[in-house]
Amino acid sequence: MVTDIIETRGLTRSYGEICALKPLDLLVPEGEWLSVMGHSGSGKSTLLNLLGGLDRPSGGSLQLGGEDLMTLSEDGLARFRREFVGIIFQQHHLVPYLTALENVMMAQYFHSVPDEAEACMALERVGLGKRLKNRPGELSGGEQQRVCIARAIINSPKLLLGDEPTGNLDHQNTGMVMELLKELRSEQQFTIILVTHNREVADWGDRIICLDDGALVREERAGR
Amino acid sequence: MMSALKLMPLLLAWGGIVAALARYFPARRTWLLISCASSFVGGLAGGNLLLTLFKGEIASGAVKSLVGMCFLCLWVVALAAFYRVTGSGGRSIPGERKKPYMSVASGAASLAGLLAGAICVCRLAPQGAGVPLLPLFVLGVAGALLAAVAIGVERFVPADITVTGESLLALIVSLLLFASSFSLQLDLFSPLSMKVMKFIHDFVHQFFESMLMPDHLFFRRDVWEYIGYLFGSSVGFWGALLIWFAPVILICAAIRLERLPSVVHIRQGAQRRKLLAAFIRERRCRLTVPCFAMLILGVAVYNSRFPRVEYWDPKPVAVAMNASGEIVIPKKAEIDLEDGKLHKYLFKQGGREARFMILSTPDGHLTVTLDACAICKPDGYGQAEGAVICYYCKTLIPLETVGKPGGCNPVPVPFKVGADRVSIDAMTILNRWSETVTTTSRIKGGGK
Numbered sequence: 001m002v003t004d005i006i007e008t009r010g011l012t013r014s015y016g017e018i019c020a021l022k023p024l025d026l027l028v029p030e031g032e033w034l035s036v037m038g039h040s041g042s043g044k045s046t047l048l049n050l051l052g053g054l055d056r057p058s059g060g061s062l063q064l065g066g067e068d069l070m071t072l073s074e075d076g077l078a079r080f081r082r083e084f085v086g087i088i089f090q091q092h093h094l095v096p097y098l099t100a101l102e103n104v105m106m107a108q109y110f111h112s113v114p115d116e117a118e119a120c121m122a123l124e125r126v127g128l129g130k131r132l133k134n135r136p137g138e139l140s141g142g143e144q145q146r147v148c149i150a151r152a153i154i155n156s157p158k159l160l161l162g163d164e165p166t167g168n169l170d171h172q173n174t175g176m177v178m179e180l181l182k183e184l185r186s187e188q189q190f191t192i193i194l195v196t197h198n199r200e201v202a203d204w205g206d207r208i209i210c211l212d213d214g215a216l217v218r219e220e221r222a223g224r
Numbered sequence: 225m226m227s228a229l230k231l232m233p234l235l236l237a238w239g240g241i242v243a244a245l246a247r248y249f250p251a252r253r254t255w256l257l258i259s260c261a262s263s264f265v266g267g268l269a270g271g272n273l274l275l276t277l278f279k280g281e282i283a284s285g286a287v288k289s290l291v292g293m294c295f296l297c298l299w300v301v302a303l304a305a306f307y308r309v310t311g312s313g314g315r316s317i318p319g320e321r322k323k324p325y326m327s328v329a330s331g332a333a334s335l336a337g338l339l340a341g342a343i344c345v346c347r348l349a350p351q352g353a354g355v356p357l358l359p360l361f362v363l364g365v366a367g368a369l370l371a372a373v374a375i376g377v378e379r380f381v382p383a384d385i386t387v388t389g390e391s392l393l394a395l396i397v398s399l400l401l402f403a404s405s406f407s408l409q410l411d412l413f414s415p416l417s418m419k420v421m422k423f424i425h426d427f428v429h430q431f432f433e434s435m436l437m438p439d440h441l442f443f444r445r446d447v448w449e450y451i452g453y454l455f456g457s458s459v460g461f462w463g464a465l466l467i468w469f470a471p472v473i474l475i476c477a478a479i480r481l482e483r484l485p486s487v488v489h490i491r492q493g494a495q496r497r498k499l500l501a502a503f504i505r506e507r508r509c510r511l512t513v514p515c516f517a518m519l520i521l522g523v524a525v526y527n528s529r530f531p532r533v534e535y536w537d538p539k540p541v542a543v544a545m546n547a548s549g550e551i552v553i554p555k556k557a558e559i560d561l562e563d564g565k566l567h568k569y570l571f572k573q574g575g576r577e578a579r580f581m582i583l584s585t586p587d588g589h590l591t592v593t594l595d596a597c598a599i600c601k602p603d604g605y606g607q608a609e610g611a612v613i614c615y616y617c618k619t620l621i622p623l624e625t626v627g628k629p630g631g632c633n634p635v636p637v638p639f640k641v642g643a644d645r646v647s648i649d650a651m652t653i654l655n656r657w658s659e660t661v662t663t664t665s666r667i668k669g670g671g672k
Contacts, residue, residue: 083494083498108497111494111497111498111501112494112497112498112500112501112502113497113500113501113504115493115496115497118493118497154493154494155494156492156493156494156495
């Protein structure tokens with residue numbers, strides 16, 4: 001039986017008088033690939049930040065992997081992010097003066113202890129076995145995003161969040177990254193939530209939800 | 225009020241001991257409290273009985289020996305712990321600690337309580353007499369209450385700070401040494417540094433003797449000046465420091481060198497690393513207690529080097545000899561020689577000089593000695609807490625033994641006591657000073 005890894009009830013987030021996310025009820029089964037679509041300012045990133053424990057909701061309930069994020073302390077939330085979530089950003093956010101290998105090992109360091117051999121294997125898995133010692137500035141956008149993926153999956157997260165991960169990539173690199181994510185999901189069985197503008201990218205998921213003005217307006221099965 | 229202030233650090237140390245025991249024996253709190261409170265009271269009573277029945281020196285000597293034995297035990301345990309992790313087939317991860325027996329918990333508590341109580345009572349009665357019952361009763365009640373408070377407060381210490389058997393012993397012994405360091409009679413660091421200094425001194429002499437070398441004559445003076453550095457108090461101090469801290473350092477090293485647990489059976493890399501990180505963190509937390517013990521030992525050394533004791537050290541009074549070559553000092557003039565205090569004099573004659581002192585011992589006999597011993601540099605003596613102390617090597621000389629020759633005792637000088645005066649032969653005292661003191665100061669930095 002598949003259990004729900006994410007369960008939100010009336011989840012809201014307001015910034016002063018602006019309601020960035022209106023009450024949202026959402027269930028995400030374990031292992032699902034959910035694509036979140038919407039225009040700029042529709043609340044996609046707000047939702048992602050809440051699901052990743054990067055931000056706290058203004059109201060409602062938020063259960064992730066059986067843990068109530070509303071009740072967690074700052075330390076508890078940090079532990080949760082460390083052990084439960086992997087995040088891929090559009091802008092990569094790699095440390096520019098560290099090599100690809102060191103960027104991945106840094107994620108290990110904050111999780112537990114660094115393990116160079118394991119970090120090498122992760123980079124080899126994303127096809128960067130020969131670029132271990134290169135700094136982000138020496139890598140292409142697609143390669144940087146693959147380092148980002150290796151960094152996100154190195155701690156075996158149960159939930160992988162992607163905030164426009166292919167926003168900066170061309171069509172060919174987008175395809176490579178999405179193919180890689182698909183392979184990794186089938187290997188490691190994690191849940192993916194991907195925020196995107198791009199319908200083609202969203203179609204890689206199992207289900208698509210569309211947000212508009214902070215509210216869930218449409219839900220559909222993905223097209224691939 | 226002053227007594228309460230004097231005992232404050234000792235009682236805090238006692239609280240620390242009880243808290244450490246409570247952390248190590250969490251399941252035996254009630255029994256621990258009973259053992260700690262009763263043994264502390266027992267230690268007070270026992271110490272007071274020793275002080276009442278025997279002279280102060282014997283009582284404090286017994287307590288000091290017991291604390292010294294605890295320190296030796298710490299050495300043995302530290303070496304064993306270090307060997308366990310570095311010896312063949314070193315230990316990987318400490319196994320699940322067995323629930324300690326009630327007898328072990330109460331035994332450890334009793335021993336620590338007895339010693340802490342005895343140290344407190346010795347501190348309260350530095351002149352060597354027994355303590356009256358009322359202060360003793362108040363101290364007993366305070367010690368028992370403090371034990372209860374410490375057991376309660378221990379619950380608020382972060383749970384991460386765990387205590388192993390070795391670090392528990394290190395903390396208890398360091399707190400006992402810390403408590404002892406507040407009393408000149410119980411302090412162990414100064415005698416230890418003196419012993420190290422004397423050991424090196426004797427070793428060099430024995431070496432020369434075994435090589436059939438006439439040591440003082442064989443080398444030139446400047447060579448001896450270099451060898452003399454070995455006999456200096458700083459070598460004794462650093463040597464003692466090494467002996468003092470080594471067991472705790474060994475315990476820290478033993479914890480630090482513990483091998484990581486085997487994680488090969490865990491498939492997922494993140495889980496493997498998480499387990500290793502948890503072990504490393506737990507190992508780091510286990511270092512907290514021995515590191516704290518090291519800090520306490522450091523404070524004990526500071527106390528020993530800079531004791532908060534006001535020494536009675538009068539400025540030497542210049543004296544001259546009469547026509548018959550004698551120095552005559554009246555018993556009762558401006559200075560009362562029989563007031564039990566140290567009185568110092570300086571005699572100068574034709575470019576030579578001698579510093580000497582007159583003291584009335586507790587049994588009422590007057591003694592005349594040089595203000596120097598036959599071993600150390602002639603830094604002189606001060607008087608405090610029923611003893612005179614050699615400023616150079618910090619050895620305490622009980623007042624009863626002043627006037628007797630040997631060791632670090634001030635060198636006795638022949639004298640005559642009349643009904644109202646003390647007379648000393650001037651040439652004898654000058655020669656005695658030359659024979660002993662000039663030789664000891666011949667070498668830069670120290671002893672003969």
